[in-house]
Amino acid sequence: MSQGSGDELIGAVRNALNRVHDPELRQPITDLGMVRSITAGDAADSGTRITVGIDLTTAACPLRHELKSSVEQAVASVDESIETVVEFSVMSPEQRVRLRAKLRGNDGSPVIPFAQPGNLTKVYAVASGKGGVGKSSITVNLAAALASDGLNVGVIDADIHGFSVPRMLGVTGQPTRVDSMLIPPVAHGIKVVSIGMFTPRGRAVVWRGPMLHRALEQFLADVYWGDLDVLLLDLPPGTGDIAISVAQLLPNSELILVTTPQVAAAEVAVRAGALATQTSQRVAGVIENMSWFDGPDGTRLDVFGSGGGQLVSAELSETLQQDIPLLGQVPLDVSLREGSDQGTPVALEKPESASGEVLRSIARKLVTRPRGLAGMSLGIEPVR
Numbered sequence: 001m002s003q004g005s006g007d008e009l010i011g012a013v014r015n016a017l018n019r020v021h022d023p024e025l026r027q028p029i030t031d032l033g034m035v036r037s038i039t040a041g042d043a044a045d046s047g048t049r050i051t052v053g054i055d056l057t058t059a060a061c062p063l064r065h066e067l068k069s070s071v072e073q074a075v076a077s078v079d080e081s082i083e084t085v086v087e088f089s090v091m092s093p094e095q096r097v098r099l100r101a102k103l104r105g106n107d108g109s110p111v112i113p114f115a116q117p118g119n120l121t122k123v124y125a126v127a128s129g130k131g132g133v134g135k136s137s138i139t140v141n142l143a144a145a146l147a148s149d150g151l152n153v154g155v156i157d158a159d160i161h162g163f164s165v166p167r168m169l170g171v172t173g174q175p176t177r178v179d180s181m182l183i184p185p186v187a188h189g190i191k192v193v194s195i196g197m198f199t200p201r202g203r204a205v206v207w208r209g210p211m212l213h214r215a216l217e218q219f220l221a222d223v224y225w226g227d228l229d230v231l232l233l234d235l236p237p238g239t240g241d242i243a244i245s246v247a248q249l250l251p252n253s254e255l256i257l258v259t260t261p262q263v264a265a266a267e268v269a270v271r272a273g274a275l276a277t278q279t280s281q282r283v284a285g286v287i288e289n290m291s292w293f294d295g296p297d298g299t300r301l302d303v304f305g306s307g308g309g310q311l312v313s314a315e316l317s318e319t320l321q322q323d324i325p326l327l328g329q330v331p332l333d334v335s336l337r338e339g340s341d342q343g344t345p346v347a348l349e350k351p352e353s354a355s356g357e358v359l360r361s362i363a364r365k366l367v368t369r370p371r372g373l374a375g376m377s378l379g380i381e382p383v384r
């Protein structure tokens, strides 16, 4: 191969590599400084061989096979007859510092992007009064529905003592560390972080308020979330430390309240929602879960009674003096429970099922709602 044609080919390969995105960082590998070298030479069959040197963020990169095949495809798009060799190595500490600064877009110091002025990510905290009403199941399904509609979605499992999101989304990996920054694992197109990724299997987390606050702060500031359309936080039940930390760290976050139809559950949910008056958070709406069960013979059973969602919506509208809609009623559905156990959310796997359909319609309501200023803290101080 002549020098000139070699240079031209390398240029064409570099262009093609601009289209290869790092699976976790979702940016072109050429921009991220991951392409160390591209060299052209002769293949054994007297054709052309291109060797692409890639620097990974970490030696244990779980997605290196995915990256390798994307690089091979990109080179093949230039010329199918080229033999491609991908050589992996790992970024130096200096490269990682540069990458961190590039991703953060500043000197690399941690800030909570969602709390910055002008940030457009919609942040929803999924809360309830009582435990076990389906917050986590609803969080992962809303996230999955939004991601499959093409939005950039992140989920924080903020239920630090009772984390369950990794299982429900089928995430087994851990965040990748780039210097002091964490790159979240991606499942079903959703970026996910949970304390469950940092604790040994089966070990309980015994933390008090300040540590919980710090953990949440790290999830928000030290994790590279990229440009998210929606961030969902799965909260523990009730109005404890974490719910208050969320309100402090993310004053623009909106609450989604989950309740069952049972009046006892609804009354507790109203109290959880009323927290919004003290934190100045907006309440986006109420979701009633486990609303009924449709038996195989077509009979409908109100297993947990009826009316809870409507009651929470009406009472909170009254207390907060604004319309708090009932966003939807999700029936009891075996496929929802199975999907959660298997890490495949029903809204993705069985979107036509009774629960899948409602969850998808609720997800659409969340992104089409206008971003009003009601209930938002405007950070205005009186002039003395």
Ligand SMILES: Nc1ncnc2c1ncn2[C@@H]1O[C@H](COP(=O)(O)OP(=O)(O)OP(=O)(O)O)[C@@H](O)[C@H]1O
Residues within 6 Å of the ligand: 128, 130, 131, 132, 133, 134, 135, 136, 137, 138, 159, 162, 164, 235, 236, 237, 289, 290, 330, 331, 332, 333, 334, 336, 337, 338, 340, 341, 355
């Ligand atoms: N609509 C539904 N149909 C069938 N099973 C459901 C439904 N909603 C939730 N479940 C099941 O109920 C259980 C509790 O749900 P989930 O863990 O989502 O509740 P939670 O409110 O997050 O609980 P916790 O308060 O403990 O965090 C899970 O086993 C889940 O699979």
Ligand SMILES: [Mg+2]
Residues within 6 Å of the ligand: 135, 136, 137, 159, 162, 164, 234, 235
């Ligand atoms: Mg939960």
